[in-house]
Amino acid sequence: MITRVSSRGRLVDDVSLLLVAIIWGSSYVVMQVVGEHTPAAAFLMLRFVCALPAIALLALKTLRKLTWNEVLTGTFFGTLLYGILIQETVGVRYTSAANAGFLITVSVVLIPALERVLSGRKQLLIVYAATASALIGCGLLLLSDGFRPHSGDFIILGAAMVRATQITLFGRQTAGRRQSLVNLTLIEFVVVALLAGLTAVVSGEPLVSTITATRPSAWLLIAYLGVMGTSFAFFVQLRSARASSSTRVGLILSTEPVFSALFAVAVAKDTLTPLQVIGGTLIVVSAAVGRMYEGRERPATESPQPSREAHESAHA
Numbered sequence: 001m002i003t004r005v006s007s008r009g010r011l012v013d014d015v016s017l018l019l020v021a022i023i024w025g026s027s028y029v030v031m032q033v034v035g036e037h038t039p040a041a042a043f044l045m046l047r048f049v050c051a052l053p054a055i056a057l058l059a060l061k062t063l064r065k066l067t068w069n070e071v072l073t074g075t076f077f078g079t080l081l082y083g084i085l086i087q088e089t090v091g092v093r094y095t096s097a098a099n100a101g102f103l104i105t106v107s108v109v110l111i112p113a114l115e116r117v118l119s120g121r122k123q124l125l126i127v128y129a130a131t132a133s134a135l136i137g138c139g140l141l142l143l144s145d146g147f148r149p150h151s152g153d154f155i156i157l158g159a160a161m162v163r164a165t166q167i168t169l170f171g172r173q174t175a176g177r178r179q180s181l182v183n184l185t186l187i188e189f190v191v192v193a194l195l196a197g198l199t200a201v202v203s204g205e206p207l208v209s210t211i212t213a214t215r216p217s218a219w220l221l222i223a224y225l226g227v228m229g230t231s232f233a234f235f236v237q238l239r240s241a242r243a244s245s246s247t248r249v250g251l252i253l254s255t256e257p258v259f260s261a262l263f264a265v266a267v268a269k270d271t272l273t274p275l276q277v278i279g280g281t282l283i284v285v286s287a288a289v290g291r292m293y294e295g296r297e298r299p300a301t302e303s304p305q306p307s308r309e310a311h312e313s314a315h316a
Contacts, residue, residue: 013240017252020233025259027229028097029267030221031089038214039205040089043222044082045196046211048189050226055186055234062180070179074187080166081188082195087159094152096270099141101260102280103156108254108287109134110164112294118168124293130286137282144275185234250291257284 034043056063092100109131115121138157142149200207214222240249261280264270272280 013236014248014252016236017240017249018255020236021253021256022259023224023229023233024253024256025101025261026263026267027225028092028100028260029263030225031092032097032268034218034221035089035093038210038218038222039200039203040086040093041196041200041203042205042207042210044085044089045193045200045207046214046222047226047230048193048196050223051230052186052189052193054227054231055182055189058231058235059180059182059186062182063186065180066183067179069177070183071187073179074184075191077166077170077184078188078191079195080162080169082192084159084163084166085192086196086199087155087162091152091155091159095150095156096276097264097268098257098261098270098272098276098280099144099150099153100156101257101264102141102276102283103138103153104160104163105254105257105283105287106134106138106157107160107163107167108250109283109290110161111168112290114164114168115171119172124296126293127290130290130293134283134286134290137279137286140275140279140282144273144279181238189230247291247294251288254284254287254291257287 031043038046088100088104095103112121112123112127113131116123142153197207199205200210237249237253257280261272261276265272
């Protein structure tokens, strides 16, 4: 009886994670649609304003024990998160939704290389081979449109680099520390909303007129990304990371770029070129292999790091 309940719970977790991957896969097309009438910074601010109530409710108990260390850590990583998402929000406007989904996944295979440089953490050779394979796939995507790279591709790659750095530093910064992931995420969400609003003001984006002029359909899409693509995704990953292995969580989430390509074709009416298919396949397979073998040979003295997947919840 106990085994049956455990298996049922695992199935719920897996289905929930797959739903997160689908939501994230759809986010690139959603950002393109909303971006036709809404400035990038204002859109990002509104998205996180929509995400805040749900995560604030989740943090009602833990927020009572909020520490200055959590505030400082959350502020630092919230700033990095803003850097990732503002680049994604802008970059997806100048490339295809499929390319954006594939290229942001490069961050997964860049992490082992960054950890090797920053902390000397060694991985199996197959993990570094996966990194090289993903970079080849990245090159094919950049040259997929008649050998003329789109500016958005480079912006998304910039987001992938910052994302890989953020996840790597998060593991080093929080290893061995008793910090509330919920509190950290709430602080990060607040920081992203504030920085996006400040960027909108400084860049001359008319916030008030943007808000009042936003169509009901656009508000629904913004709320969808804020509530489902951000708060819900965080909750699902946090729950799954506690009940399952990070490898299992990561492998399921590695299907995200596949869904981004499907939404690009079905909704945005994009046409995938042979180079896009080959490059995207290389990246997806490399990410899956990297997640499967990453950490297989950790040094015995190394402290376990917090689940990366749980920290990637605010991914666009």
